[in-house]
Amino acid sequence: MSPASQPRATVLVFPGSNGEHDLLGALGRCGFAASLHPASQPLPTGSPLVALPGGFSYGDAWRAGLLASRAPAVQDLARHVAGGGLLLGVCNGFQILVAAGLLPGALTFNQPAGFQHRWVEVEVSAAAGGSPWFAALSPGERLRLPIAHAQGCYLHPDGEAWVQQRAPLLYRQNPNGSQGAAAAMLDGSGRVLGLMPHPERACDALLGSDDGCRLFLGAWRHLTQRSAA
């Protein structure tokens, strides 16, 4: 793959992140020229994709995701999205995007309480239609992805019906009590995706699944077609 066809991707790193290298590797495997960037610095320009990794930003002190939600790079993300950029938050990254108001709703303690870590199956819903992240997928398709979280219960004050209409990925067996079995959420533009399962840890069939690649390939396809237009 020539460098010209490699869109740039920026992976933000917070104190306590631990999934940044998995994300870096997955993005590289799926055709991106990816690099790490400290969230304490303003967001660099010229990267059409920004991703927030899993982990325990600020040690999950106070509440997962909250303390990272006003970091300088995070404050630049609304401008990034308004300019057509893609934005991904995985696990703790999803918690940060919700706390920052870039995605609706809230994430709280699993119900029943406890850390859940295992492979799960999620199904693409009709809500994924039109989102660049799902350009390589169709509603009804299923993905095998790993989860590892204690605060992944998705809630929205408008209730389960609201969530089910907007969640692009639904757990086949709900592991955390999320409303509507939501495993992910999109913003209104479809360019901001947050999800609790880890697609970046499902990018090699030898390690259990390469289904996660399909999200990154959808983003790659969207960005390369856009730059060619």
Next chain:
Amino acid sequence: MTRFEVIVRPRPGVADPPAAAISTALRDSGYGECSALAVGRYLVLRVAESDVQRATDRAHVLCRDLLVSPHLETYELRPLPDTGDSGAEARR
């Protein structure tokens, strides 16, 4: 300097698994007549501003902007006398 206590509580009606876990531990430890109704968070905050009203306004902005998840939690801000310490002294 102006000091505050920030107390964050779960919103009524929001599930509170940590409280449920503590209640289970109380029951299992022979305190079945006791139960945890809510688990929240506590912070002693110092604002480098001597005008109490301005300090209070700033603390409220901080709470709403960074410290509280509005769908899940409420908070209470209580002024404290400024003793010049960190507020982290050990208490029995």
